[in-house]
Amino acid sequence: MVENRPLLNIFTHAVLILGVLAVAFPLYVTFVASTLRLDQIMSVPMPLVPGDQFFENYSQVLTGGSKSGSSAAVSTMLFNSFVMAMAIALGKIAISIIASFAIVYFRFPLRNVFFWMIFVTLMLPVEVRIIPTFKVVSDLGMLNSYVGLTLPLIASATATFLFRQFFLTVPDELAEAARIDGAGPMRFFRDVLLPLSKTSIAALFVIQFIYGWNQYLWPLLITSEESMYTVVIGINRMIVGGDAANEWNLVMATAMLALLPPALVVVLMQRWFVKGLVETEK
Amino acid sequence: MEKRVVFRSAWLPYALLAPQIAVTIVFFFWPAAQAVWFSFQVQDAFGLRTEFVGLRNFAELFADERYLQSFGTTAIFSIAVAFFGLAISLALATMADRVIRGALAYKTLLIWPYAVAPAVAGVLWAFLFAPSIGIVTYVLKRAGIDWNWIINGEQAMLLIIIASVWKQISYNFLFFLAGLQSIPRSLIEAAAIDGAGPLRRFWTIVFPMLSPTTFFLLVVNIVYAFFDTFGVIDATTQGGPAQATQILVYKVYHDGVKAADLGGSSAQSVILMFIVIVLTVAQFRFVERRVQY
DSSP states (O other): OSSSSSSHHHHHHHHHHHHHHHHHHHHHHHHTTTSOOOOOOOOOOOOSSSSSSSSHHHHHHHHHHHHHSSOOOOOHHHHHHHHHHHHHHHOOOOOOOHHHHHHHHBOOOOOHHHHHHHGGGOOOOOOHHHHHHHHHHHHOOOOSSHHHHHGGGGGOHHHHHHHHHHHHOOOHHHHHHHHHOOOOHHHHHIIIIHHHHHHHHHHHHHHHHHHHHTTOOOOOOOOOOOGGGOOOHHHHHHHHHGGGGSOOHHHHHHHHHHHHHHHHHHHHHHHHHHHHHHTTTO | OOSOOOOSSHHHHHHHHHHHHHHIIIIIHHHHHHHHHHHTEEOOTTTTEEEEETTTTHHHHOOHHHHHHHHHHHHHHHHHHHHHHHHHHHHHHHHHHHHOOOOHHHHHHHHHHGSSSSSHHHHHHHTTTTTTTTTHHHHHHTTTOOOTTTOOOHHHHHHHHHHHHHHHHHHHHHHHHHHHSSSOHHHHHHHHHOOOHHHHHHHIIIITTTTHHHHHHHHHHHHHIITTTTHHHTTTTTTTTTTTTTTHHHHHHHHIIIOOHHHHHHHHHHHHHHHHHHHHHHHHHHOOOOOOO
């Protein structure tokens, strides 16, 4: 603190508290709505204190979905989302770390070509190449499968860059010592590089888990069977029409279930999250 | 930067790169090439015959008023999202940089929306602003504002801007906070000793020194508004009413998936790819410049 200005301090806290409340308001209303009966939500204005339907609503969506919209069980969707998020996060880390190991620690023909091939994928988000990618996946017979959900999203230039940057900061002496001791490249990778990369892996995991969990367009395109819906898609399928047609209490309970796991990951692994966010953007 | 010490193997590096390169070719290069290829073709309604038409798809797009309108919509939307997203999070970050007590609590309470999927963010805000039952709609009505984004295009635009900004604030906030914390305290103290008040210090020292962060975030936010907001729009307005919220990426999806116009949608994809490449190059040139700071 440069100087003491009591008024400014009060103002600072006031702005921050206002910001926190404004950010939290939609979440609070969602939670309240998820504990009410449908007719309570429909009576304008809806109450702003939680009701007593918490267990009824949540057990209803977890086991049977909604009545007016999709009736797929949200527990299945949560499982699908979890599989998708884990497969994308771990898959990205696995294929990127070995690819950057090859690029940093070997000299071989076409090295730069490969590097640029990975680099340009940075520029092409799924949203841009929706239809051709869909065609490729459908030609490969991967619709409505976990492989189809995850594999196309697994190639990641950002993860490869992150590991490349990190490997470049690892002292050369380590590789030298390993070579003198007679360790081969894979031995060096497993016993020296991998343990050193732990924090980078953790940081990347948090970011990619959230990325995988929150995917929307891709699962929307390639899952037509209810048993393969992810929870984010499930919400979309529960909303069938205008205000009155939806069972908002159940939609909101599902929304809470959809946002809680990634939000917990962010809050509980905050240190890795911030590190991952800042470093993947370098 | 290159490693001095390297390993030697004729096959190992290729084997290590194989999974990454295989996925990249199958799911990036092959579809991208197909998008370019399709963009030069016209398909009949049943997908039985395709005809090579050169640049006709592109010519038709730029003659199509609705496509040009979508450019305008995207511009308004992304500028609004970037401006409000940056302004609000800069204000919050500047405040959070000042506080000593409760700093971690504020930070934790401000970063969680990053974890919310865009589609879910859309649903939350659509519920608050729902024309007949929304709690915010109720308050607005009491204040004499008739709110119905289902039929009013401007209000629909406002809704997706609010939802998109809300989701992006946490990201901007973290980067601004990191930027603020890297400004040397001695500079600010020196200005304070010379008698500059907090507001003056902010505009003459803090804000200019943050400009690399601001520029970086500007590009990231524009890219975010261009692509990642697809979920927000699909979960709320679906491009409507009357295309008032149909941004470019939503139109690619709408024309390709719902209207099954393969050629037109692919041509739009190619144009979008071009825009992304320009944005990415702008970002990288900037990153290179930042290194020399």
